[in-house]
Amino acid sequence: MESWVDGQPADVLSLKDRGLAYGDGLFETIAVRNGTAVLLERHLQRLETGCRRLALRVDWGTLNAELDSYARSLGDGVLKLIVTRGDSLRGYAADPSSEARRILQGSPPAAYPATHAERGVNLFPCSVRLSEQPLLAGLKHLNRLEQVLARAEWNDAQYAEGLMLDTSGRVVEGVFSNLFLVREGVLITADLGRCGVAGVMRAELLFQAESCGIATWITDVSLEQLHQADEVFVCNSVYGVWPVLSCGSARWSAGPLTRKLQTLARALLDV
Structure with a gap:
């Protein structure tokens, strides 16, 4: 068009x-x-x-x-x-x-493999770090060179997304998505007050979770916390929710809360 x-x-x-x-x-x-x-x-x-x-x-x-x-x-x-x-x-x-x-x-509509949503995806641990700039944090501004450099780090089709940390080593987001983890029934996502994009699907899932009585927590997330999570998933406003199966040596499975929120996201996108 x-x-x-x-x-x-x-x-x-x-x-x-x-x-x-x-x-x-x-x-x-x-x-x-x-x-x-x-x-x-x-x-x-x-x-x-x-x-x-x-x-x-x-x-x-x-x-x-x-x-x-x-x-x-x-x-x-x-x-x-x-x-x-x-x-x-x-x-x-x-x-x-x-x-x-x-x-x-x-x-045209994005053509991602159905297996990303059905089975889950692997994250590539990117070495590129997000710089901390509170004045731009949360915004989807046109300066995307950090993401361009991060996406250039892998060509292996086994990785559908990359994990990005900030310069202090905190877990922030994916290259083109936001990241959530679940620990003991609590839905956790990174505080984006220093850097990162405040995703539309991220905001909607936080709202939907709270409406369903699911505890949510926006906080700084360490790699150790990520590795200890019960479930991990990524999301954006085009594909919805993808369960995360691995990142580096860490392994997870697509758990019940991920599947619940995936269903909610699918309903939002299938208007």
């Missing part, structure tokens, strides 16, 4: 765009089912948080109308929304009055 730039079909972008020059912007990767953008409210909540923090000026009424129209045209697939600060001249200083640029791209 053709891309849109500021509401118009386009296949080119200005060379002066600050998203290209500095990674000055944000993005959302949104599953689309039957012409409907899945978990759109949560995606927009995260995007609004990022725009406030980066002081990006977005016309939200126009953006919402474009998202609705584009999703209906796409039908089924993955919609990528990119918001940049728009054009500028040379230098880091930005024009505070400039309107953000809106870029919409569509692609």
Whole structure:
């Protein structure tokens, strides 16, 4: 499907765009089912948080109308929304009055092997570390070079994802997903106050778990805690939940809480 730039079909972008020059912007990767953008409210909540923090000026009424129209045209697939600060001249200083640029791209539904969800996946223990920057923590900003470097660490098909730690050695997330562990019935995920992406599916699963009476805990997670977990899984807003079977020498099985949340995630995505 053709891309849109500021509401118009386009296949080119200005060379002066600050998203290209500095990674000055944000993005959302949104599953689309039957012409409907899945978990759109949560995606927009995260995007609004990022725009406030980066002081990006977005016309939200126009953006919402474009998202609705584009999703209906796409039908089924993955919609990528990119918001940049728009054009500028040379230098880091930005024009505070400039309107953000809106870029919409569509692609076919993600084709992951069914065995990832059914049997589980292995994580590659990445050596690349996430830098700690609280001002950017949680945001899905355009600076993804840490993830690019981490993903380049493995080519073996036995690994579906990679595990990323921060520079202090804390467990944070996957390369393109959030990570949860279960210990004695408690659902645990990393505190993302220093780095990492506050995933849409992560937020929804925490909400769903609390609604079901499942204890949740957002905290710093050590490798030792990860290795001692009863269950481990990764999630994102496109594929839902994948049980984790191994990472390095650690081994787990797909447990009952993982399967319960996987079922909830599948229901959210199968609209």
